[in-house]
Structure formats: structure tokens, C-alpha cells
Amino acid sequence: MAPLLALIGQLDEEASQPLYLQLQRGIRRAIEEKLLGPDDALPPERDLAEQFSVSRITVRKAIDGLVSEGLLARRQGSGTFVSNRVEKNFSKLTSFTEDMIARGRAPTSTWLSKSKGTVTPEESLTMGLSPGTPVYRFNRLRFADGAPMALEYCTVQAFCLPSIDTVASSLYSALEKSGYRPTRALQRLRAVLFNAEQAQLLGAQERDAGLLVERRGFLPDGRAVEFSHSLYRGDTYDFVAELSTPESEK
Numbered sequence: 001m002a003p004l005l006a007l008i009g010q011l012d013e014e015a016s017q018p019l020y021l022q023l024q025r026g027i028r029r030a031i032e033e034k035l036l037g038p039d040d041a042l043p044p045e046r047d048l049a050e051q052f053s054v055s056r057i058t059v060r061k062a063i064d065g066l067v068s069e070g071l072l073a074r075r076q077g078s079g080t081f082v083s084n085r086v087e088k089n090f091s092k093l094t095s096f097t098e099d100m101i102a103r104g105r106a107p108t109s110t111w112l113s114k115s116k117g118t119v120t121p122e123e124s125l126t127m128g129l130s131p132g133t134p135v136y137r138f139n140r141l142r143f144a145d146g147a148p149m150a151l152e153y154c155t156v157q158a159f160c161l162p163s164i165d166t167v168a169s170s171l172y173s174a175l176e177k178s179g180y181r182p183t184r185a186l187q188r189l190r191a192v193l194f195n196a197e198q199a200q201l202l203g204a205q206e207r208d209a210g211l212l213v214e215r216r217g218f219l220p221d222g223r224a225v226e227f228s229h230s231l232y233r234g235d236t237y238d239f240v241a242e243l244s245t246p247e248s249e250k
């Protein structure tokens with residue numbers, strides 16, 4: 001791996017952006033552009049401070065931010081590495097494709113099935129739709145850099161897309177194009193054990209731990225757009241959320 005300074009370039013002391021943010025942005029970009037890959041080690045803080053002619057405090061601040069974003073991970077006794085787990089912010093309404101790209105991973109999917117139908121009684125209740133409402137179902141196995149990450153079963157109200165074939169790689173980008181991308185969602189997360197079929201698809205063992213996330217996505221006017229079940233491999237995903245006390249929000 002080339003020295004970080006060669007990948008990122010010198011920081012600009014005259015710029016209005018603080019040095020630690022410039023360094024952070026440089027490291028983030030190096031990860032996004034795959035100049036740094038999962039499990040690559042970062043040089044020790046004192047070497048980075050020397051390379052970039054900044055204080056160790058500046059380096060630590062830059063790294064702390066990337067650790068809390070989940071892009072870097074500190075491992076006791078052995079230093080700081082580019083994270084190979086995916087941290088997903090539980091409070092941001094983003095898509096799988098966006099989450100992976102933000103982490104420098106290449107998202108791909110294989111179709112398990114794609115079909116037209118009408119809501120099941122469960123969907124009709126959870127999405128608040130009348131029986132018989134037309135829907136599309138998109139069932140996919142989702143990968144990051146070729147490694148299986150999640151099984152995803154999405155039901156979308158048919159009126160939200162011009163046709164079932166408009167979903168090529170990203171459902172949310174197709175919904176955005178048609179003006180029906182959800183702007184609010186409710187999520188429920190539950191621990192599960194994989195059955196034999198799920199384990200086989202995800203390259204895991206039967207009864208390995210997984211995380212099931214149900215998402216109901218809504219339009220600004222309150223209409224439900226999607227109801228999805230995403231089953232993640234428990235060893236590849238961390239769900240994180242920033243919490244604050246009710247007082248601090250006043």
C-alpha cells in the first residue's frame with residue numbers, strides 16, 4: 001500500500017476546513033475509491049502525524065470520527081484497520097446500494113424472484129392497504145464485493161413504479177425516478193437463526209445467527225410504499241444509532 005500521504009495529498013493549513021476534517025475526508029475517499037480495502041492497517045498515529053505534519057491530537061480526532069462512523073475499527077494491541085464489517089446507521093433512511101457505496105464496497109444482487117400480485121392479509125394490515133391492492137415483489141440475494149450480505153424480500157405498491165422491470169439494480173433509485181421514494185420508515189429488528197435454505201444462500205451454517213430487519217416505508221402523505229424483510233448475516237453487520245436524551249433535543 002502506498003503511504004497515505006501519497007493517496008491523500010498534503011493537508012491545506014490555509015483552508016477554512018479544520019485539518020482533522022481534511023484528513024478524515026481524505027481517508028474516507030481513499031476507502032471509497034478502494035485505495036484502502038477491508039482489513040488494511042493504518043500506520044500508527046505518530047507516523048500519520050509526521051507524514052501530514054499535524055499533531056497526534058489532530059490525527060486521533062480524524063480517526064475517532066471514522067471509527068464512530070464504522071469505516072475504521074480499532075483492534076486492541078494491533079492498531080487501526082479499515083473495517084470489514086458493515087456498520088449501518090439504524091436511523092438513516094438509506095438503501096442497500098447507498099450503504100455499500102458509502103463504504104467503498106461494490107453492491108450487486110441476484111434475483112430470487114420478481115413477481116406481480118396483490119397484498120397478502122399480513123401486508124394489507126401492516127401497510128394499511130385494502131385487500132386486493134396490486135403490488136410488486138422483489139426478492140434478492142445481496143452482495144458486497146461478491147460476498148453475500150443479506151437476503152431481501154420487498155413488497156412495493158404497484159402504482160409507485162411505471163413497471164416491474166424498472167428495478168434493475170436499486171429499488172430506491174427506481175422509486176426516486178418515479179417520485180415515490182419513501183421519506184419516512186418504521187423499522188423493527190429481531191435476532192433469528194438461519195434455516196437450511198437461508199444459510200445456504202448466505203454462505204452460512206444452518207442455525208447461525210442472523211438479524212431480521214422489517215422496514216415499512218412511507219410517502220410524505222402517509223401512504224405506504226414498501227414493506228421489506230432484510231435478513232442479514234449476523235457476522236457482517238453492526239446496526240448503530242446515535243441516541244440523545246430528550247432534554248438535549250429541546
Ligand code: 16G
Nearest residue numbers: 095096097170171172173213215228
Ligand atoms: C435496504 C432497506 C430496504 C430497501 C433496500 C433498497 C434496510 C433495513 N432495508 O436494504 O428496505 O428496500 O435497502 O435497496 O436498510 P436498493 O435501492 O439498493 O435496492
